[in-house]
Amino acid sequence: MGRPPDPARREATLARATDYVLAHGLAGLSLRPLAAALDTSPRMLLYDFGSKQELVSAVLAEARRRGATRLAENLPPEAGSPEERLRGIWAWISAPERAPYVRLIFEVHADGLAHPEKYPDQAKAITNWFDTLGATFRDIATTPDDTVTPTLVMAVIRGLLFDLTTTGDRHRTDRALDRFCELLRH
Amino acid sequence: MGRPPDPARREATLARATDYVLAHGLAGLSLRPLAAALDTSPRMLLYDFGSKQELVSAVLAEARRRGATRLAENLPPEAGSPEERLRGIWAWISAPERAPYVRLIFEVHADGLAHPEKYPDQAKAITNWFDTLGATFRDIATTPDDTVTPTLVMAVIRGLLFDLTTTGDRHRTDRALDRFCELLRH
DNA sequence: CAGTATATGGTACGACTGTTTCAATAATGG
DNA sequence: CCATTATTGAAACAGTCGTACCATATACTG
Numbered sequence: 001m002g003r004p005p006d007p008a009r010r011e012a013t014l015a016r017a018t019d020y021v022l023a024h025g026l027a028g029l030s031l032r033p034l035a036a037a038l039d040t041s042p043r044m045l046l047y048d049f050g051s052k053q054e055l056v057s058a059v060l061a062e063a064r065r066r067g068a069t070r071l072a073e074n075l076p077p078e079a080g081s082p083e084e085r086l087r088g089i090w091a092w093i094s095a096p097e098r099a100p101y102v103r104l105i106f107e108v109h110a111d112g113l114a115h116p117e118k119y120p121d122q123a124k125a126i127t128n129w130f131d132t133l134g135a136t137f138r139d140i141a142t143t144p145d146d147t148v149t150p151t152l153v154m155a156v157i158r159g160l161l162f163d164l165t166t167t168g169d170r171h172r173t174d175r176a177l178d179r180f181c182e183l184l185r186h
Numbered sequence: 187m188g189r190p191p192d193p194a195r196r197e198a199t200l201a202r203a204t205d206y207v208l209a210h211g212l213a214g215l216s217l218r219p220l221a222a223a224l225d226t227s228p229r230m231l232l233y234d235f236g237s238k239q240e241l242v243s244a245v246l247a248e249a250r251r252r253g254a255t256r257l258a259e260n261l262p263p264e265a266g267s268p269e270e271r272l273r274g275i276w277a278w279i280s281a282p283e284r285a286p287y288v289r290l291i292f293e294v295h296a297d298g299l300a301h302p303e304k305y306p307d308q309a310k311a312i313t314n315w316f317d318t319l320g321a322t323f324r325d326i327a328t329t330p331d332d333t334v335t336p337t338l339v340m341a342v343i344r345g346l347l348f349d350l351t352t353t354g355d356r357h358r359t360d361r362a363l364d365r366f367c368e369l370l371r372h
Numbered sequence: 373c374a375g376t377a378t379a380t381g382g383t384a385c386g387a388c389t390g391t392t393t394c395a396a397t398a399a400t401g402g
Numbered sequence: 403c404c405a406t407t408a409t410t411g412a413a414a415c416a417g418t419c420g421t422a423c424c425a426t427a428t429a430c431t432g
Contacts, residue, residue, distance in 0.1 A: 001401040002407025009409090025300030027213070031390065042390080044410070052390060103299045110296035113289045113351055114211030151362040155345030162344045163337060165299055176337040183369040187431040188377025195379090217420065228420080229380065238420060 010048040013038060017045075017055065018062045022100035026056065026107050053118070060108065067101050068132065075136075082140045083181050089136070090157060090177050094164055102161055140184065156180050196234040199224060203231075203241065204248045208286035212242065212293050239304070246294065253287050254318065261322075268326045269367050275322070276343060276363050280350055288347055326370065342366050 016038050021029060031042040031052060038045075049055035075088050093102065112119045141149040156177070164173045202224050207215060217228040217238060224231075235241035261274050279288065298305045327335040342363070350359045 001405075003399040003409075005408065027297060027300055030388080032388085041411070043392095043412085046391070047409075103296070106292070106296040106299060109348065109352060110289070110292040111213060113292060114213055147358055148361045148365050151346075151349060151358055152342070152365050155349055155359075155362060156338070156341055157345065158348045159341030159343065159345030160337075162295065162348070163341055166295060172333055172337055173341075175334045176341060179334050179338050183372070186369070186372045187375075189379070189429040191378065216418075218418080227381070229382085232421070233379075 013040060013045070013048055014058055014062055018059050018066070021056075021059050022063060022104060025103065026111065029056070060104075063101065063104055071132070082137055083184065085136050086153065086181065086184075087177070090160070090174075093157065094161060094170075094173070099165070102165060106162070106165070199226060199231070199234055200244055200248055204245050204252070207242075207245050208249060208290060211289065212297065215242070246290075249287065249290055257318070268323055269370065271322050272339065272367065272370075273363070276346070276360075279343065280347060280356075280359070285351070288351060292348070292351070 017034060020034055020037055029052075031045055035042045035045055045055060046052075049058060071092070074092055075085070079085070080088070092098065108119065135150065137150045137153050138146075141147075160173045160176055163176075164170060167173075203220060206220055206223055215238075217231055221228045221231055231241060232238075235244060257278065260278055261271070265271065266274070278284065294305065321336065323336045323339045324332075327333075346359045346362055349362075350356060353359075
């Protein structure tokens with residue numbers, strides 16, 4: 001008996017909160033402005049998530065979930081040559097539409113370096129996200145259990161993303177990826 | 187006439203504030219705890235620097251200055267082959283002693299992505315810092331004014347730094363750099 | 373000494389923070 | 403209608419934030 005719970009509300013709030021965090025970043029996140037933008041109240045955010053920290057955790061999990069599905073939709077891991085897949089991943093992740101996700105990844109990474117205790121396993125989750133990408137390149141590895149080549153490939157992508165997001169110089173970063181593909185062919 | 191100014195005090199405060207920021211990060215920086223750790227008062231910090239934002243700018247400039255001189259001291263840009271220089275840079279910047287600098291770089295980068303207005307030209311300053319490193323590799327470029335190869339080299343270093351600081355897996359990241367050197371030789 | 377400029381302490385302001393408390397409303401089953 | 407459970411609003415609490423104001427202390431010149 002009693003009024004039935006409405007789990008859909010929490011999920012809808014989570015979805016819109018994730019949009020908000022992707023748009024505004026994690027750094028200055030505050031419950032009152034967030035609640036105002038979501039047409040709810042700080043009271044309800046805490047009612048649904050318990051605390052700000054748990055809300056942030058939920059938002060990060062949701063953002064990761066979204067990124068993974070979008071990647072799976074657009075980049076079948078078996079299509080084409082390794083080089084074509086590498087170019088596909090770069091085109092996908094460096095596209096302007098992905099900028100909010102990329103920004104959030106860098107933000108969590110940086111905050112996790114200063115305050116590791118705030119992200120118990122989420123730093124690893126970010127790693128897993130890149131590891132998923134890295135698995136795509138297992139076939140250009142030197143040995144079956146070689147983790148070095150995927151590590152290098154992911155480092156190039158992350159490093160070029162850092163460069164692109166800082167300088168905005170798409171031409172130079174695109175050509176640097178070309179150069180890397182060249183090196184990989186030999 | 188009147189009491190003479192004491193510019194040494196401001197510089198001493200700046201040096202110790204830079205130490206503090208390198209140790210504690212930029213994210214949660216607050217005047218009162220900072221002043222307490224520096225045996226001074228928020229009053230004096232504002233007296234010397236005008237505002238928190240200007241203090242942060244001064245600290246970042248100082249940190250950049252330190253990083254540049256430490257690099258110049260330890261890595262003469264003309265010594266050895268490009269590969270030896272690349273390994274030298276990686277060994278230098280990935281050393282545990284550089285961790286605070288690296289953390290700060292990632293932190294400023296991430297914060298600059300979310301709030302570009304807070305760092306009018308300092309995002310470019312970070313780029314310049316890496317550009318200085320990149321100039322070291324101009325001789326393995328394909329053409330004299332090739333910026334692509336230095337871009338790729340710096341991307342590998344930044345990407346591997348991201349990986350190393352997240353996972354702590356030094357063996358894997360070191361070997362990934364070996365692999366990159368291999369690719370560069372051909 | 374007075375005059376003057378720098379340096380510093382203490383304090384309070386207004387705005388914000390995450391969270392709590394108390395009360396009211398809404399929706400169900402009996 | 404009533405008991406019960408979920409939901410929601412309004413307000414307050416205790417704290418922190420950057421900063422401004424006012425007084426005082428300090429060190430120098432003439």
